[in-house]
Amino acid sequence: MSHLYIYSPSSAVRDRAAFRRGIARLKALGHEVEVDSDALTSHMRFAGDDATRLAAIGRAAASGADIALITRGGYGLTRLLPDLPYKAIAKAVARGTHFVGLSDFTAFQCAVAARTGAVTWAGPALGEDFGVEGEPGEIMLACFDDLASGAGEGAGWQLPRAEAREKPLHIRGQLWGGNLSVLVSMVGTPYLAPPRGGILFLEDVNEHPYRIERMLTQLLHAGILAQQKAIVLGQFTAYKTVPHDKGFKLRTVIDWLGAQVKVPVLTGLPFGHVPTKVCLPVGAKVDLVVEGRDAMVLWGHGH
Amino acid sequence: MSHLYIYSPSSAVRDRAAFRRGIARLKALGHEVEVDSDALTSHMRFAGDDATRLAAIGRAAASGADIALITRGGYGLTRLLPDLPYKAIAKAVARGTHFVGLSDFTAFQCAVAARTGAVTWAGPALGEDFGVEGEPGEIMLACFDDLASGAGEGAGWQLPRAEAREKPLHIRGQLWGGNLSVLVSMVGTPYLAPPRGGILFLEDVNEHPYRIERMLTQLLHAGILAQQKAIVLGQFTAYKTVPHDKGFKLRTVIDWLGAQVKVPVLTGLPFGHVPTKVCLPVGAKVDLVVEGRDAMVLWGHGH
Numbered sequence: 001m002s003h004l005y006i007y008s009p010s011s012a013v014r015d016r017a018a019f020r021r022g023i024a025r026l027k028a029l030g031h032e033v034e035v036d037s038d039a040l041t042s043h044m045r046f047a048g049d050d051a052t053r054l055a056a057i058g059r060a061a062a063s064g065a066d067i068a069l070i071t072r073g074g075y076g077l078t079r080l081l082p083d084l085p086y087k088a089i090a091k092a093v094a095r096g097t098h099f100v101g102l103s104d105f106t107a108f109q110c111a112v113a114a115r116t117g118a119v120t121w122a123g124p125a126l127g128e129d130f131g132v133e134g135e136p137g138e139i140m141l142a143c144f145d146d147l148a149s150g151a152g153e154g155a156g157w158q159l160p161r162a163e164a165r166e167k168p169l170h171i172r173g174q175l176w177g178g179n180l181s182v183l184v185s186m187v188g189t190p191y192l193a194p195p196r197g198g199i200l201f202l203e204d205v206n207e208h209p210y211r212i213e214r215m216l217t218q219l220l221h222a223g224i225l226a227q228q229k230a231i232v233l234g235q236f237t238a239y240k241t242v243p244h245d246k247g248f249k250l251r252t253v254i255d256w257l258g259a260q261v262k263v264p265v266l267t268g269l270p271f272g273h274v275p276t277k278v279c280l281p282v283g284a285k286v287d288l289v290v291e292g293r294d295a296m297v298l299w300g301h302g303h
Numbered sequence: 304m305s306h307l308y309i310y311s312p313s314s315a316v317r318d319r320a321a322f323r324r325g326i327a328r329l330k331a332l333g334h335e336v337e338v339d340s341d342a343l344t345s346h347m348r349f350a351g352d353d354a355t356r357l358a359a360i361g362r363a364a365a366s367g368a369d370i371a372l373i374t375r376g377g378y379g380l381t382r383l384l385p386d387l388p389y390k391a392i393a394k395a396v397a398r399g400t401h402f403v404g405l406s407d408f409t410a411f412q413c414a415v416a417a418r419t420g421a422v423t424w425a426g427p428a429l430g431e432d433f434g435v436e437g438e439p440g441e442i443m444l445a446c447f448d449d450l451a452s453g454a455g456e457g458a459g460w461q462l463p464r465a466e467a468r469e470k471p472l473h474i475r476g477q478l479w480g481g482n483l484s485v486l487v488s489m490v491g492t493p494y495l496a497p498p499r500g501g502i503l504f505l506e507d508v509n510e511h512p513y514r515i516e517r518m519l520t521q522l523l524h525a526g527i528l529a530q531q532k533a534i535v536l537g538q539f540t541a542y543k544t545v546p547h548d549k550g551f552k553l554r555t556v557i558d559w560l561g562a563q564v565k566v567p568v569l570t571g572l573p574f575g576h577v578p579t580k581v582c583l584p585v586g587a588k589v590d591l592v593v594e595g596r597d598a599m600v601l602w603g604h605g606h
Contacts, residue, residue, distance in 0.1 A: 014547055044551035045513065075513045078520050079559075185517050188491030189524035210348065210378045214488050217381050221492035244317055248347035256382075 002148035005065035007036035007056045008047030010104040011074020022131030046076045061088040071126045073103025081111045081191045090116035106178030113283035114193035123279035137275035147279045153300020155278035157270050159293045169290040173229045177201035184215045187222050194224045199288050203234035203272030213253040231265045235272030305451035308368035310339035310359045311350030313407040314377020325434030349379045364391040374429045376406025384414045384494045393419035409481030416586035417496035426582035440578035450582045456603020458581035460573050462596045472593035476532045480504035487518045490525050497527045502591050506537035506575030516556045523563055534568045538575030
């Protein structure tokens with residue numbers, strides 16, 4: 001049984017039924033679930049004004065929980081970055097609290113990594129992942145359980161046939177990344193410290209391929225892609241193509257990216273705004289191993 | 304009579320009727336209109352592949368025209384930035400060619416300023432401005448005519464009542480800016496060299512206020528806003544608010560911005576994706592003068 005702390009650092013919770021379903025499910029899974037006093041607060045589009053959300057983050061850090069889980073992403077962390085309680089967050093991580101989330105939470109994760117070096121976890125959110133009607137993703141549940149129990153040592157997936165490797169690939173580097181839109185919005189600021197020799201993973205939602213290309217171009221022209229040992233693409237979902245794309249699609253952008261960089265570009269990582277998602281340690285040294293079509297990110301001590 | 308050169312550096316022209324109307328109108332205004340051989344070419348969503356668009360830019364630079372005018376914006380310049388013919392563009396500017404455009408063209412303008420210091424013009428595009436059904440904006444026509452005849456010395460507009468100055472304001476600095484989305488996509492790259500003591504103007508289209516705020520936050524956290532002497536906001540249009548904004552709107556973002564910076568934030572600049580737009584010299588030293596509700600950007604020699 002793990003102690004979970006549920007809080008809202010970004011947008012206001014709108015779907016209260018999903019919120020309740022999520023909490024019920026986590027309890028049914030055997031966890032002790034503590035809910036922050038402002039988890040359902042709202043101020044305009046935010047889960048409370050800036051001071052309220054900062055205080056909630058502070059309480060999450062002070063909670064002593066095994067996992068501090070966001071209710072949802074949305075928007076709101078970027079404007080808090082100068083005032084995040086970095087020391088308290090790093091201390092909590094050192095004591096064993098896993099901060100878990102995605103999407104807007106990428107801003108928190110990159111800033112914490114840049115300022116403190118502490119590792120946080122790209123993973124599910126309460127509402128969209130645990131609060132769904134019907135069954136949550138099996139892989140998500142398994143990975144979250146691994147994280148809660150401390151048993152997780154890695155995540156694997158199958159590459160598309162065209163990316164199969166004849167010779168095995170083994171790369172060691174610092175894993176970082178998350179939501180592409182949020183990540184590029186931090187380029188050039190002190191809250192993003194792209195590691196040299198890193199392994200960069202990316203996902204996004206509601207962004208047309210031309211915008212994905214423009215964002216990748218920023219990482220390219222800023223010299224960030226050239227410093228990576230590998231680029232791992234997760235799921236890019238819920239965008240709408242238009243007739244005048246005339247063949248310009250996500251695959252076009254991925255092929256273009258592959259031609260711009262000298263390092264492996266892998267796709268298919270089960271992470272993003274999708275039910276099937278793994279948990280990934282942002283800021284940790286990992287091994288990326290590819291054999292044939294099998295790709296693995298490994299961070300356990302035993303491998 | 305001015306010599307105009309029409310070319311397509313970004314997205315493919317889709318509205319050919321507007322293209323033809325625009326050319327007919329420019330001719331009716333007495334201009335000699337030269338149309339690039341690839342102005343109507345298309346490759347996926349682009350006005351030709353990268354090599355084709357780079358060649359068109361080269362021909363525009365070599366044309367000896369008084370004004371090189373884009374057919375439209377869209378997307379496509381960002382990926383060309385490493386290969387733009389910077390020397391030829393700077394030479395053309397020195398010989399008297401005014402490169403005019405907006406939106407995606409911001410990438411061209413910022414990169415040319417960063418690499419060569421040459422001044423280009425934020426202004427209309429062929430299709431959307433000259434090719435409209437009905438009458439083009441009067442102020443746009445007058446400003447374009449001033450630019451073509453070399454008579455332009457400045458642009459003025461009226462501030463909202465709340466921004467009226469009791470004491471006159473007079474600021475001298477380098478004018479720069481354009482489309483916010485395109486501009487932030489260059490932060491951290493060698494194609495954006497934000498001037499210290501600059502006067503930054505911004506506009507955007509189809510971007511929700513929360514995204515405008517996130518983009519401004521990037522400029523803020525990157526230290527770019529603190530280096531400016533003034534921020535001048537043009538038109539932010541065609542975005543859709545949603546019920547869960549609950550009072551979070553463009554004005555919220557502008558007020559927030561005003562609280563983040565110590566310099567004047569002025570609004571109402573007639574520039575953006577609107578019919579009423581002025582022409583502005585990107586990269587030029589200008590005077591920004593405010594008296595009461597009257598704001599002026601002046602670049603003429605006589606003022």
